[in-house]
Amino acid sequence: MIDVKGKWCLVTGGCRGVGRLIAIEMAKLGANLILQGRDKSHAEKVIAELAPYGVQVKAVGCNxxxxxxIEAALAEIDSFGVQVDLVFNNAGLMSHYFSDYTTNTMDDFRQAMAVNFFAPIKIAYHFLPGMIKRGFGRMQLTTSGIANEPELAAYACAKAALTKFVKDFACKLNGTDVMMNVMDPGWLRTDLGGPNAPNAPETVVPGALVSVLLDDKKSGRWFSAQDYVGKSVADAVEAGRNVFA
Structure with a gap:
C-alpha cells in the first residue's frame, strides 16, 4: 500500500456524494486535495470538513x-504549482430514463458522453504524461456495472467506452508505477443513483480507494467497491491484489 501523505490528489465531483467520501478518506491518509465541482463555492463545506486532518485543500469549478x-480548470490546477500524483476521475451524470427504450435521443447520448467519457479522458490525457515522465502516478476512473437497461443506454454506453479506454492502456502501463484502473461504486443512494438504490453511499469506502493505494504495477482492472464493504483500508488494499481483470 502506497504512502499518500503529502501527495496531491485531484477528485472530480469532490464536493458531494462519492467524491466527497473519497476526499475525506484520502485526507485521513494525509493526502492534499484538489476538489472539482460545478461551482468552486460548492467545495466550501467539504473544505471545512477536511480542516481537522491538517491537509492542504484547493478547489476548482467547471461544467x-x-x-x-475543463481546459480553464486544468490550467488553474497547473497554476497552483503542485505535482498531481493521484487522480480520482469520479464525476458523472446519469442520463434520462426512457420508458420507451426505442426513443432515446441523440442529445441524451451527447450529454452522457460529454460528462461520463469525454471529460474524464480529457483529464486523464492532461495528467498522464507527467505521471509517466516522473515514473509514478495513480488514475482511477469511475465506471458502472449497469447492463441490460436500454432505457439508460446513453449512460451505459458512455461508461462502457470509459472502461475500454482504461483497459487498452494496460499494455502501455503494466509493469510501471503509473497505474490506471476503473472502479464501480455499485448502485448507491446518491443524487445520481436515486433514492431506490440498495446501497448507502458510505459503502463505497474503502473499496473506492483500493486501485489508487495499490502498489502492484497492474493497470486495466475493474474494481467493485461493494466487494470491500466492512474491511479496513489496509485489508481492502491487500484483498485488491487478487483482482486481475
Whole structure:
C-alpha cells in the first residue's frame, strides 16, 4: 500500500456524494486535495470538513459538459504549482430514463458522453504524461456495472467506452508505477443513483480507494467497491491484489 501523505490528489465531483467520501478518506491518509465541482463555492463545506486532518485543500469549478471550462480548470490546477500524483476521475451524470427504450435521443447520448467519457479522458490525457515522465502516478476512473437497461443506454454506453479506454492502456502501463484502473461504486443512494438504490453511499469506502493505494504495477482492472464493504483500508488494499481483470 502506497504512502499518500503529502501527495496531491485531484477528485472530480469532490464536493458531494462519492467524491466527497473519497476526499475525506484520502485526507485521513494525509493526502492534499484538489476538489472539482460545478461551482468552486460548492467545495466550501467539504473544505471545512477536511480542516481537522491538517491537509492542504484547493478547489476548482467547471461544467464538465463544457470543454473550454475543463481546459480553464486544468490550467488553474497547473497554476497552483503542485505535482498531481493521484487522480480520482469520479464525476458523472446519469442520463434520462426512457420508458420507451426505442426513443432515446441523440442529445441524451451527447450529454452522457460529454460528462461520463469525454471529460474524464480529457483529464486523464492532461495528467498522464507527467505521471509517466516522473515514473509514478495513480488514475482511477469511475465506471458502472449497469447492463441490460436500454432505457439508460446513453449512460451505459458512455461508461462502457470509459472502461475500454482504461483497459487498452494496460499494455502501455503494466509493469510501471503509473497505474490506471476503473472502479464501480455499485448502485448507491446518491443524487445520481436515486433514492431506490440498495446501497448507502458510505459503502463505497474503502473499496473506492483500493486501485489508487495499490502498489502492484497492474493497470486495466475493474474494481467493485461493494466487494470491500466492512474491511479496513489496509485489508481492502491487500484483498485488491487478487483482482486481475
Amino acid at each position: 464538465l459538459e463544457n470543454e473550454a471550462e
